[in-house]
Amino acid sequence: VTEIAGAAAVVLLxxxxxxxxxxxxRDIAAARPRRAGVVVDTSTIGIDAARSAAAALDAAGVAYVDAPVSGGVAGAEAGTLAMMIAAEAATVELLQPMLAAIAGNRFHVGATVGQGQAMKLLNNFLSGTAMAATAEAIAFGLDHGLDMKTMLDVLNASSGQNTATSDKYPRRVLTGTYDAGFATRLIAKDVALYERRVAASGARSAVGAAVREQWRRADAALPGSDFTRIFDYVRDSRRDR
Known part of the structure; x- marks a missing residue:
């Protein structure tokens, strides 16, 4: 970290x-000599952690850009990630040429650290909900003699269509590859961050609490798994009492 901070003006995390x-x-802030003046954090770490990282850097005169991304390994390789940027407009404009190389879809969601995280958490909550709900729906259909591919074709031409039915299930579950490149433990972490933040605001999150618990159990049952394995977990555990 010290070597990178001494060599690069902008550091991406x-x-x-x-x-x-x-x-x-903290390591970047303490680095001497230090060339780094801007840190772009593409991690999904939650609002409180982003603010803590920003405070550590701000004390050393280093700008922190809250910029989590979505799109997975395929999006990173293709340069088509969605990036949710929270920073001052002038900083965002300065970074645009660099960020364009990795994120074909860049959204300036606000100027305050934490707003990028809020956008990413609500996105991953919806993604995690779709994955878990689709698992239950497909398992229900299988119980009634329906073919998975046929179900997905119907759903994707109907109001039940979502990113799970249009992408993850046809490409990763139906094929049996289970290789989306996103760990169950990470979606469990993200949904928990979302639900805890909702609770901290004093609001209710009945759906969030249920989805968080489903992913917590899936992660405990299938440690080290790809998050597309939620289908196996739901299918095999839905009749447990």
């Missing part, structure tokens, strides 16, 4: 959790 981002932010 992509880390698994808030503790990692905060630790790296």
């Amino acid at each position: 992509s880390l698994p959790d808030g503790d990692a981002s905060i630790a790296v932010a």
